[in-house]
Structures are given as C-alpha cells and as structure tokens.
Amino acid sequence: MAKAPARSRKSTPPKPNRERPDEPKRYEASKEELIEFYKKMLLIRRFEEKAGQLYGLGLIGGFCHLYIGQEAVAVGLQSALAEKDSVITAYRDHGHMLLCGLPPKDVMAELTGRAAGISKGKGGSMHMFSVEHKFYGGHGIVGASVPLGAGLAFSHKYNEDGGVCLAYFGDGASNQGQVYEAFNMAELWKLPIIFVIENNQYAMGTSVNRSAAEDQLYKRGESFRIPGLQVDGMDVLAARGAAETALEWVRSGKGPIILEMKTYRYRGHSMSDPAKYRSRDEVQTMREKSDPIERVKRELAEAGISEDDIKTTEKEIRRIVNEAADFAESTPEPEAGELYTDVLVESY
Ligand SMILES: Cc1ncc(C[n+]2csc(CCOP(=O)(O)OP(=O)(O)O)c2C)c(N)n1
Ligand SMILES: [Mg+2]
Structure with missing residues (x-):
C-alpha cells in the first residue's frame, strides 16, 4: 500500500494579530441631543407599555x-x-422600527391587526418590514437576523452605496450555528x-x-478575526459612543465588528411568561x-434642563x-380578500 506523504512539520505561520478598534468613548451629547435621546427612549417605553395594555384588553393577539x-x-x-x-432585528422589534422612522400609529395598527398597519395587519408584532425606512424585519426565527443581515451588508458592498447594516440578535441567538457561518463570510x-x-x-427562561x-x-468573533467590544447597554451615551467607534471601523473597510450590549429586559420574554x-x-x-431613562433624566437635570421642560x-x-x-383601535380590519394577497411574489 502506498505510503501517505509525510506531513510537513512546518505549519503556516500565523497571520499577524489584527488591528483592534480603540476603546469607545462615552459620547458627549449636546443639550439638544440629550433631549432627543430622552424623547426617543420615552417614546419606546410608553409605546411598549401601551402595547402591553392593549394586549391585556385582547386588542392585540399572537406573540408580542x-x-x-x-x-x-x-x-x-x-x-x-x-x-x-439598514437595520434588521428579531421579534423584540417595535423600538427599532420606531427609530427607523416608522410612524407609531402604523406600528400600533399592525399590532392590532388593522389594514392600516405597516404589514397591512397581516404580520403582527414579529413581522413588520419597511424597505422605505430600511428596516428589514422583524424575524421570529432566532438567529435569522444574522445571515440575513450579512446579506444586506453584501448588498451595500455590491451596490457600493456606502451603507452599513446594523444586525441585532440576542444572547440566546448567539449560540446558534448560522451565526458563525455568517461571521465567517462577513469577515x-x-x-x-x-x-x-x-x-x-436571558433567552426565554434560560440565563446566559x-x-x-x-x-x-x-469574544464570540475571535476565531473569525472579528473584533468585539463590550458596552454598557443601560447607558445611551455609552451605546452612542460604541456606535461611533464601530461605524468608523466598518466604514473604513475593515470588515465587521461585534458589539455586545449588556442590558436587561424588565418584562417577561413574551406576554405569557411565568417568570420563575x-x-x-x-x-x-x-x-x-x-434604568436607562432615569439616568438620562438625571443628566438632563445636570445640564440645566428644567423640570417643566421635561x-x-x-x-x-x-x-x-x-x-x-386610538387609531389602532378604531381603524378597520383588512378585508377578507386580503387573505389571498402578498402571499407569493410573482417574478418573471
Ligand atoms: C430557531 C428558533 N429556535 C427556537 C425558537 C424559540 N425561541 C423564541 S425566542 C427564544 C429565545 C431567544 O433569546 P435571545 O436570543 O436572548 O433574545 P431575547 O428574547 O432575549 O430578546 C427562543 C428559544 C425560535 N423562535 N427559533
Ligand atoms: Mg436574551
């Protein structure tokens, strides 16, 4: 039997250590920016509280x-x-959409399943989408936003439009295989x-x-040479600072970067969660x-914004x-015929 060729003892020399981004700095916001951050965080919080109430009243069904x-x-x-x-995320998606500029009433009407909803009332909480606002879902499959996000990033590169994709996923999703296939190709x-x-x-009831x-x-990108940063996700200025660093890295053509945002959800995983x-x-x-909102409120006071303005x-x-x-409760439901539209895309 022919002998297998002897393996060379010389291994390929390791690639030199990758350059790393600098540690992000906490963003120094102007008064106006601070007020804007406060407004946006409060909009999400109040929107979500209202969605929770409407769910309790039976006006929103399915997952939320x-x-x-x-x-x-x-x-x-x-x-x-x-x-x-562009932005893509999983199913905990209402806030991300509002920030992409989707009107609150269109998002709420989608939650109540009305024809005026952003997905014509047929998608619900997890399946909203707006190409116009560069919000690409809304995905119920855990981890799916990662390869789909890589696809969006590919299209930015292919079309040379200078865009960057922000692809969100959870701690639970980070244990999924498809995440690592996407990491490899992205780098x-x-x-x-x-x-x-x-x-x-937490991923449902399982702690990280x-x-x-x-x-x-x-550190999850290390074996793909993707640098990662850990960020205080309860501090909007730390988040903004990290975004500046990450965008600079990606826009200069250095490839992907990971931001681990340490945060916390106050409510249950979904509307039915025994919380044990x-x-x-x-x-x-x-x-x-x-609390991230109380934190900004304190910063606002320190910046001299009056209680009255707040x-x-x-x-x-x-x-x-x-x-x-009010709009989401009163605007009509889709016509029955809508059951047969938007099911398949016809392309020739
Ligand atoms: C592929 C797949 N597996 C399992 C589920 C069921 N599931 C829905 S949410 C979830 C937990 C995900 O947790 P995490 O990624 O941390 O996101 P979070 O809910 O905390 O935002 C699981 C296992 C699913 N939707 N898709
Ligand atoms: Mg989680």
Whole structure:
C-alpha cells in the first residue's frame, strides 16, 4: 500500500494579530441631543407599555415581545446611523422600527391587526418590514437576523452605496450555528456590518451563564478575526459612543465588528411568561439602580434642563402614544380578500 506523504512539520505561520478598534468613548451629547435621546427612549417605553395594555384588553393577539428596559441600546446605536444604513432585528422589534422612522400609529395598527398597519395587519408584532425606512424585519426565527443581515451588508458592498447594516440578535441567538457561518463570510468578504448582541441576560427562561460556554459574548468573533467590544447597554451615551467607534471601523473597510450590549429586559420574554427563572428582587434592583431613562433624566437635570421642560416632553410623548392607540383601535380590519394577497411574489 502506498505510503501517505509525510506531513510537513512546518505549519503556516500565523497571520499577524489584527488591528483592534480603540476603546469607545462615552459620547458627549449636546443639550439638544440629550433631549432627543430622552424623547426617543420615552417614546419606546410608553409605546411598549401601551402595547402591553392593549394586549391585556385582547386588542392585540399572537406573540408580542416588549423591549422595556433595553431602550438605551437601540436609541444610542441608531442615533449614529445615516439614511443609507439598514437595520434588521428579531421579534423584540417595535423600538427599532420606531427609530427607523416608522410612524407609531402604523406600528400600533399592525399590532392590532388593522389594514392600516405597516404589514397591512397581516404580520403582527414579529413581522413588520419597511424597505422605505430600511428596516428589514422583524424575524421570529432566532438567529435569522444574522445571515440575513450579512446579506444586506453584501448588498451595500455590491451596490457600493456606502451603507452599513446594523444586525441585532440576542444572547440566546448567539449560540446558534448560522451565526458563525455568517461571521465567517462577513469577515472573509469584509462586509460592512455591525453585529449587535443584545445581551439582556436571558433567552426565554434560560440565563446566559446557564447556556453559554463563553459568556463574554463580545469574544464570540475571535476565531473569525472579528473584533468585539463590550458596552454598557443601560447607558445611551455609552451605546452612542460604541456606535461611533464601530461605524468608523466598518466604514473604513475593515470588515465587521461585534458589539455586545449588556442590558436587561424588565418584562417577561413574551406576554405569557411565568417568570420563575429570576427573582422579583433582581428585576426591581435593575429598575431602581440602572434604568436607562432615569439616568438620562438625571443628566438632563445636570445640564440645566428644567423640570417643566421635561414634563412637557413627557406630555408630548403620551399624546403621540395615545393617538397611535386610538387609531389602532378604531381603524378597520383588512378585508377578507386580503387573505389571498402578498402571499407569493410573482417574478418573471
Ligand atoms: C430557531 C428558533 N429556535 C427556537 C425558537 C424559540 N425561541 C423564541 S425566542 C427564544 C429565545 C431567544 O433569546 P435571545 O436570543 O436572548 O433574545 P431575547 O428574547 O432575549 O430578546 C427562543 C428559544 C425560535 N423562535 N427559533
Ligand atoms: Mg436574551
């Protein structure tokens, strides 16, 4: 039998260590920007609280996952995006959409299953989409936003439009195989994508330290040479600072980057969650000590914004959310014939 050729003892020399991004700096916001961050976080919070109420009243059906507690992540990151950039996420998606500029009443009407909803009332909470606003879903398959996001980044590169894709996924999703296939291709092809791991510490009822062999999720790209940064996701200015660093990295053609945003969800996983996997105390402590909105409120006071101005902002947000809810309750449901439209795309 022919002998197998002797293996060369010389191994390929390792590639030199990759350049790494600088540690992000906490963003120095102007007064106007700080007010804007506050408004946006409050809009998401009040919108989600209202959605929770409408669900309780039976006006919203099916799945509904609230983002309460995590607002600083999406607000900080998306405030740094340009119009050419795209956003994709999983099912905890209402906040991300509002930040992409989708009107609150169209999102709320989708939740109540009305024809005026952004997906004509046929998608519901998890399946909203708006090419016009460069919001590409809304996906119920855990981890799916990662390869789909890589595809969006590929299209930015192919079309040379200068855009970057912000692809969000959860700590639970970060244990999925498809995530790593996408990491490999994204780095190989130097795709313009920021992988955002929203580490809210739980995947349904499983805590990250029970399910992740490497629970420092920002390191998950190491074997693909994708750098990662760990960020305080309860601080909107830290999130914005990280976005600046990540965008600079990606826009200069260095390929993908990972941001692990350490955050926390206050509500249950979805609307039916027995919440037996964590104590009330744990949630209460997070709310009291780390609430991202209260934090900005303190910064606003320090910047000399008056209580009255803050109250006026709160009133304005309440008005927007109440109007969205009134619209979503009163606008008609889709005609029965809509069952047969938008099912298949015909292309010749
Ligand atoms: C492929 C797939 N597996 C399982 C599920 C069921 N599932 C829905 S949400 C979820 C937990 C995901 O947690 P995480 O990624 O941390 O996101 P979070 O809900 O915390 O935002 C699971 C397992 C699913 N929807 N898709
Ligand atoms: Mg999670």
